[in-house]
Amino acid sequence: MQLFRRAALPGPGGALVSTLFNAPIQEFASLRVDDVDVPWQPNSVDAELSAWANVSAGELGDGKRVDGDVSIAFVRHRLDYVSFTLGRQIQVGGAARMCRFDGATVSLQSPFGLGADAYGGFAVLPRWSERPGYQLLGSAADSLLRTPDAIEQPSRAGSWLAGGRLHYSYDRLVELGASFHEQRTDSELDRRSLGIDAHTEPWSWIEASGQVLLDVDSWQPADGRAAVEVYPLSELRITAEYLHTVPALFLSRQSVLSVFSVDAFHEIGGAASYTPWAWLGLEAFGYGEIYAADSSAGLRVGGSARAAPFESELLVLRLGYTRVTEPENGYHALRVALGSTPVEPLRLTLESYLYLYDEPVRHAYTAAAVDTRFSWLGATTAEWRFIEWGSALLGGSIAVTPYALLDAQLLGRLRVDFAWEGKR
Amino acid sequence: MRRAYLALIMVLLVLCTRCEAPRGPVFPHRAHLVAKDCGKPGQNECPTCKTCHNGLRTSDKLAIAPLSECARCHTPATDKVRAETARLEHTTRAAEPIAFAHAAHLVQPEIRGACVPCHAGATKDGASGAVFPPMSECTGCHRHDAEFTAGECVVCHSRSDIRQRVPRTLLRHDLEFIRDHRDLATRQAKACAACHAQAECTACHDDSQYLSIEARKPNAIDRELVHRGEYLSRHAIEARSRPSSCLRCHAPSSCDSCHVERGVSASRVGSTSPHPIGWVSSGAAGPSGHARGAHRDLVSCAGCHEQGPATNCIRCHRVGGYGGNPHPAGWKSARAKDAAMCGYCHAP
Numbered sequence: 001m002q003l004f005r006r007a008a009l010p011g012p013g014g015a016l017v018s019t020l021f022n023a024p025i026q027e028f029a030s031l032r033v034d035d036v037d038v039p040w041q042p043n044s045v046d047a048e049l050s051a052w053a054n055v056s057a058g059e060l061g062d063g064k065r066v067d068g069d070v071s072i073a074f075v076r077h078r079l080d081y082v083s084f085t086l087g088r089q090i091q092v093g094g095a096a097r098m099c100r101f102d103g104a105t106v107s108l109q110s111p112f113g114l115g116a117d118a119y120g121g122f123a124v125l126p127r128w129s130e131r132p133g134y135q136l137l138g139s140a141a142d143s144l145l146r147t148p149d150a151i152e153q154p155s156r157a158g159s160w161l162a163g164g165r166l167h168y169s170y171d172r173l174v175e176l177g178a179s180f181h182e183q184r185t186d187s188e189l190d191r192r193s194l195g196i197d198a199h200t201e202p203w204s205w206i207e208a209s210g211q212v213l214l215d216v217d218s219w220q221p222a223d224g225r226a227a228v229e230v231y232p233l234s235e236l237r238i239t240a241e242y243l244h245t246v247p248a249l250f251l252s253r254q255s256v257l258s259v260f261s262v263d264a265f266h267e268i269g270g271a272a273s274y275t276p277w278a279w280l281g282l283e284a285f286g287y288g289e290i291y292a293a294d295s296s297a298g299l300r301v302g303g304s305a306r307a308a309p310f311e312s313e314l315l316v317l318r319l320g321y322t323r324v325t326e327p328e329n330g331y332h333a334l335r336v337a338l339g340s341t342p343v344e345p346l347r348l349t350l351e352s353y354l355y356l357y358d359e360p361v362r363h364a365y366t367a368a369a370v371d372t373r374f375s376w377l378g379a380t381t382a383e384w385r386f387i388e389w390g391s392a393l394l395g396g397s398i399a400v401t402p403y404a405l406l407d408a409q410l411l412g413r414l415r416v417d418f419a420w421e422g423k424r
Numbered sequence: 425m426r427r428a429y430l431a432l433i434m435v436l437l438v439l440c441t442r443c444e445a446p447r448g449p450v451f452p453h454r455a456h457l458v459a460k461d462c463g464k465p466g467q468n469e470c471p472t473c474k475t476c477h478n479g480l481r482t483s484d485k486l487a488i489a490p491l492s493e494c495a496r497c498h499t500p501a502t503d504k505v506r507a508e509t510a511r512l513e514h515t516t517r518a519a520e521p522i523a524f525a526h527a528a529h530l531v532q533p534e535i536r537g538a539c540v541p542c543h544a545g546a547t548k549d550g551a552s553g554a555v556f557p558p559m560s561e562c563t564g565c566h567r568h569d570a571e572f573t574a575g576e577c578v579v580c581h582s583r584s585d586i587r588q589r590v591p592r593t594l595l596r597h598d599l600e601f602i603r604d605h606r607d608l609a610t611r612q613a614k615a616c617a618a619c620h621a622q623a624e625c626t627a628c629h630d631d632s633q634y635l636s637i638e639a640r641k642p643n644a645i646d647r648e649l650v651h652r653g654e655y656l657s658r659h660a661i662e663a664r665s666r667p668s669s670c671l672r673c674h675a676p677s678s679c680d681s682c683h684v685e686r687g688v689s690a691s692r693v694g695s696t697s698p699h700p701i702g703w704v705s706s707g708a709a710g711p712s713g714h715a716r717g718a719h720r721d722l723v724s725c726a727g728c729h730e731q732g733p734a735t736n737c738i739r740c741h742r743v744g745g746y747g748g749n750p751h752p753a754g755w756k757s758a759r760a761k762d763a764a765m766c767g768y769c770h771a772p
Contacts (some may be wrong), residue, residue, distance in 0.1 A: 094610050189759065204567075218756050220756075259757070262736055269435070351645060353653040397642075405539065
């Protein structure tokens with residue numbers, strides 16, 4: 001349960017904002033079953049079901065009293081070299097990027113390292129996008145509609161996707177993949193992509209990988225990434241990376257905006273993690289961004305440390321600093337986090353974040369009472385693992401931000417884990 | 425609805441009475457290995473690893489000494505010793521997390537029958553969780569390339585075991601993992617699935633869910649989560665810093681759905697423009713702010729102006745419009761001009 005007093009923010013020009021008293025209760029439930037026998041193949045059927053529900057008490061605003069959805073629901077049957085998955089599922093990586101659909105996937109894996117996946121089905125529409133979107137090709141203002149709920153829900157009939165990936169691997173020495181993905185919205189082209197990915201690990205101390213996502217409509221690379229990872233010591237990992245992205249090519253081909261730009265942004269940098277002792281971990285990263293459109297630049301650097309000087313996680317301390325700049329604004333961020341297990345079933349955490357912004361965050365709406373150049377957030381939790389398969393957590397946070405003089409939240413969480421392994 | 429929740433909780437509680445998670449041993453190894461009241465004339469032989477686990481030299485089943493072995497020193501065997509021995513045997517049978525051939529390893533010349541090189545944790549105080557060596561100890565000799573490729577962790581691990589373990593050496597999900605996991609998920613989808621359900625992907629990537637993963641796991645201070653901390657104030661900075669990074673998870677219209685709800689969208693009557701004065705007009709210094717901003721980060725524009733042609737650039741930038749040709753140099757598309765979106769400017 002999350003109890004909070006929320007303001008629909010920000011109000012224009014210092015106007016009073018309305019506040020809501022609302023107590024939403026969220027429940028997440030997931031079930032996973034593996035290795036069920038069928039008469040012709042033992043240990044060959046898996047299934048997964050995941051759903052969430054929300055019930056809100058109090059004032060609603062634009063929200064719904066009762067809501068919920070099924071996130072994942074599929075059954076998979078595995079044979080020696082082929083598997084079939086049917087239901088609501090996700091496809092990740094390659095040209096698919098990340099998509100969720102109701103449909104089927106067929107996977108083939110030969111014993112010689114060659115494999116193929118093919119999938120297709122109706123796209124699961126993002127619920128936050130139920131209201132006016134590019135798929136309507138008309139604005140709420142055009143139609144003089146003032147209540148988004150009055151607009152007809154988008155139909156799924158024309159929202160489908162299909163694709164596949166062909167891949168080959170020779171141990172871990174080389175892995176190659178080529179993938180294709182086509183997605184339609186209202187039967188019109190949303191995106192059509194071709195993906196190429198490769199990975200090699202010639203020695204145990206070095207890995208290299210690269211991916212390219214090609215927009216087939218314009219035959220231009222929408223996204224490309226190349227990375228090299230080196231392990232000079234077992235405790236040290238160093239990564240160098242280059243990223244090339246054309247943001248406009250990530251928009252739907254049905255978006256009018258997608259015809260307005262072909263400019264890329266480049267990111268180059270690296271990261272390192274070092275664990276000199278088992279109780280101490282150090283990490284650092286630094287990336288520079290170049291925006292080709294106006295030759296401006298950005299920066300993203302930082303470092304963090306994790307110390308757990310006692311065994312059994314009696315005390316865990318994390319410190320972090322991040323500096324981000326982009327052409328219009330930037331910030332310094334400091335993070336201190338403390339975790340402790342003073343007695344075995346009880347775990348406590350304490351966190352604090354401080355952000356210092358280069359420019360005021362709310363240019364147009366700045367209220368005199370709010371210093372819009374910083375945010376501070378403090379949070380704490382106490383979790384009591386009252387039994388091996390269950391725990392109760394109570395958490396709270398207080399924040400001072402450019403958007404709120406005071407933001408206070410309280411969270412209660414009851415968690416139940418159960419795993420039962422049948423005879424195999 | 426309240427009754428439904430209570431009923432659901434009751435069902436889960438009943439189901440969970442059958443549950444048992446594997447655990448590591450909590451036996452006070454060090455206290456026994458450094459025992460002082462032994463080995464002298466008239467005293468019992470000092471316990472070593474072999475005293476209790478000698479069966480491992482001939483069998484791969486984890487051997488625990490019988491209660492009679494404890495009774496050699498703990499005389500008479502107290503109820504506590506009896507209970508602890510019974511619990512250890514039960515726990516060991518329930519866990520058996522790794523399929524490991526002790527007998528075959530102990531005769532290797534590098535190991536020479538020694539237990540401590542792998543189980544050094546047993547010689548330290550309070551080392552119950554570190555009795556087993558890290559996985560990198562295994563993969564130092566056994567690369568398991570084929571198993572990694574096929575995602576077949578069950579060769580060594582039982583399924584219930586791997587889902588309750590956090591990788592600390594191999595497959596460790598450290599700071600860089602948040603950047604790398606997209607590529608790993610492409611190449612090693614089956615290996616990911618060995619531990620993770622697809623629901624764990626949607627916990628972050630399904631932005632329709634009311635509570636973010638950060639809110640659901642507020643005490644996971646070791647996890648590198650994208651929206652951790654006070655994200656609302658810096659979300660625009662993050663979006664501009666890495667254009668299109670939001671779109672890897674969120675649909676463009678999800679920006680506006682939230683902006684409408686909070687009254688900062690062009691789709692909402694009464695909204696105030698966030699753009700500075702002179703945003704649209706060109707000046708002597710070159711292109712106007714809106715042109716520079718759009719070319720650099722069109723995705724951020726789409727956050728508000730993706731609501732059809734009346735809300736965006738095409739009001740001015742169209743055939744016959746005073747904004748000029750919207751297509752930049754180098755722009756091309758394989759679509760026919762009778763596509764619905766093209767029809768705003770181009771007659772079919």
